[in-house]
Amino acid sequence: MSVRVGEIEITNPEKVLYPKQNITKLDIARYYEDVAKFMMPFLDKRLLSVIRCHHGIEGKSFFKKHPTTEKSHLKTFSLGKDEEDYFYLSKQSDIVYQAQMGTIEFHIWASKVIAVEQPDIMTFDLDPDQNLNIDKLCDAVTKLKDVLDSLKLKSFLKTSGGKGYHILVPFSANCNFETFENFALKVALILEQKWPKLFTTNIRKEERKDKIFVDYLRNGKGATCVCPYSLRAREGAKISMPIRWKDLGVIKPDDVDIFNYKNYIKNNAWRNFFKETQKIYEK
Secondary structure, eight states: OEEEETTEEEESTTOEEEGGGTEEHHHHHHHHHHHHHHHHHHHBTEEEEEEEOTTOTTSOOEEEOSOOSOGGGSEEEOSOTTSOOEEEBOSHHHHHHHHHTTEEEEEEEEEEGGGTTSOOEEEEEEEEOTTOOHHHHHHHHHHHHHHHHHTTOOOEEEEOSSSSEEEEEEOOSOSOHHHHHHHHHHHHHHHHHHOTTTEEOOOOGGGOTTSEEEEOGGGSTTOOEEOTTOBOSSTTOBBOOEEOGGGBTTBOTTOOBTTTTHHHHTTOTTTTGGGOOOOOOOO
16 A cells, blocks of 8 residues: 655555554655655755654664665765765655655754855754753753854754754855864853853763753764754654744743644744855854
């Protein structure tokens, strides 16, 4: 049995991928068809890795970043003769095809293939200690926004689909990865130095008690962040959803899922994301 979702034939559509919520492969394909027009600007010509769960989220999954046999629904890109090819998508139906191939999560590079050495999306992943309350988390997010505002940088907020929030900053592609990641580190260090009881840049989990890890490491070459509108391969089919700044705390990090997402996409909160022309100047 198969079912068409747009241009793509979905085989085994009734296969259950989220057992506790009885969410099927067809449900996931239809979700991605519905959000493809919002998601595609973040995937277009941007190298990506995907998480595939052929046997559902409770089965074995794998992180895929190199193309194999499905080349008709993706574009390949080489970083050099000694490296395996990477891949990216170029049209909305390719997102649905990824669902057909078992993909649940999409993770994107900070740069596009047209300027692969010059990143243009900076990510700050605020990862709280599991016992940290939402008020303290929201205070931390606000402090990060204030620091970015003081640097005259427009930032955008999304849920992670997990414990924390993600703050993304769009840039013009005008510097290299080393400069880009160093800038993100400097912002993280400002937070840690100004509010040492709230923030840490130490990746070790035992150092995060009652604190928030400012993950700036998503900004190096080859690193990825979860794509806006991506499902998470976790119980509940949560979504990393763009939201408005005024919804911080009102919409909690794991509030948006495959059942209620239509309540949030109607705002198209990031409609101006790629209109920003902010720059990092190398010294």
